[in-house]
Amino acid sequence: MGRYGPCPDGLPPKHSTCEVAVPIRLDAIDRRILAELQADGRMTNVELARRVGISAPPCLRRVRALEEAGFIRGYRALLDEKLLDFEVVCFAMVHLASQADADLKAFEAFVRSAPLVRECWMLSGEIDFVLKCVAPDLATFQAFVAELTAAPAVKNVKTSLTLRCSKDAALVPLELPPAEE
Incomplete structure (x- = not known):
């Protein structure tokens, strides 16, 4: 192998x-x-x-x-964010003003430097990026959203607070059969 x-x-x-x-x-x-x-x-x-x-x-x-x-x-190790006082889990949908390579790289560099951002996914379609964020409280998250809105090439940001998690499967579904070639 x-x-x-x-x-x-x-x-x-x-x-x-x-x-x-x-x-x-x-x-x-x-x-x-x-x-x-x-x-x-x-x-x-x-x-x-x-x-x-x-x-x-x-x-x-x-x-x-x-x-x-x-x-x-x-x-x-998988840690429990609630037990570590990260009470707020939010998603931020980010629309950039430009998809030029330099703007994408600048935004992604900003996101990598933001400790509250746990995941960042680039999407196709209307929204350019979705971010999964955690924060100890709403005031901290609100301050982060202000920073995010001012980040390079950001046109607008829409956020959604989570109410509860119905599924959090961090594992890859290996029980599925491999794809046929």
């Missing part, structure tokens, strides 16, 4: 002048590894190997290959 394929110039794969990406086909064991790690990223390699039905050394090799290939982007 390699990420890099044969190099057209005959040099070893993954050298500095040529990287040829080769799509990795995940087998059933790879998918089980991903599902188990997604459910519990803190388990030991020995426990992971036991759960997926292989020995520890090939399990570790597979995990490292999945990490190198980018299927596993990292490991983190």
Whole structure:
């Protein structure tokens, strides 16, 4: 299961002048590894190997290959924002005055520097970006909206406060069958 394929110039794969990406086909064991790690990223390699039905050394090799290939982007703890006093969860729909590359990059740089913005999605259609934001209170969120409205190339901002979360599935639905080619 390699990420890099044969190099057209005959040099070893993954050298500095040529990287040829080769799509990795995940087998059933790879998918089980991903599902188990997604459910519990803190388990030991020995426990992971036991759960997926292989020995520890090939399990570790597979995990490292999945990490190198980018299927596993990292490991983190999921925190409860309410328990950490972030009482307000809002969505901001942002319409830019221009979609010029420089304006998009300037806006995205602003968003990356804004700690209250947890997610930023560029959209097609009438709205250019939707932001998921958290704040400890409405006054803090209102101050952020004032900053957001003044951000580079922003034409207007519409916000919606959330009332409750009906689904928060941070996991990728690995139980779905892979797409046919």
